[in-house]
Amino acid sequence: MNEKPLLIGRLAKLSGVRPDTIRFYERNGLLPKPSRTASGYRVYDAAALNQMRFIRKAQSLGFSLDEIKRIMSLRGPGKETCRCVVSMAEATLSETETKLKEMQRFREALARHLGRWKRNSRSRQIRRRVA
Structure with missing residues (x-):
């Protein structure tokens, strides 16, 4: 065909x-x-x-x-592609894991800051209402 x-x-x-x-x-x-x-x-x-x-x-x-x-x-x-491909895949996996850890740290820091900003915003609103 x-x-x-x-x-x-x-x-x-x-x-x-x-x-x-x-x-x-x-x-x-x-x-x-x-x-x-x-x-x-x-x-x-x-x-x-x-x-x-x-x-x-x-x-x-x-x-x-x-x-x-x-x-x-x-x-x-x-x-012989296997050895080379495996080595490259391992390096890419390692880089990905590093990036994931960095992103997780960034996420945690952002969540902390966001929580702080929300608490500060609420306390300012309460103070305005009381004043």
């Missing part, structure tokens, strides 16, 4: 990005240069859609485009 080629607009829609994003990924080596029609339109295959989905998923997990590019360069027959 022969699959229908995808033009950039359709690939963008299926992968949840704008066509400019696909062009950016091509320029930066995240996607290979596609073949073109006689009219110059970019033509993509299912492999490009799979790569786009991989990139989007990796981004949602916190990987940078440079890290994703590195992971993708390690993919392929005879290449």
Whole structure:
């Protein structure tokens, strides 16, 4: 069965990005240069859609485009990706845990300040009523 080629607009829609994003990924080596029609339109295959989905998923997990590019360069027959990907995932997880701790401290401080502001506001309102 022969699959229908995808033009950039359709690939963008299926992968949840704008066509400019696909062009950016091509320029930066995240996607290979596609073949073109006689009219110059970019033509993509299912492999490009799979790569786009991989990139989007990796981004949602916190990987940078440079890290994703590195992971993708390690993919392929005879290449050992596991060790590198595991190492990068561990680093990303560690960074995420650090950010979560910082956000938790920020949340706690904000809640304390908010409580203080509310108490101060109430006591000012009471003093105004009494005066």
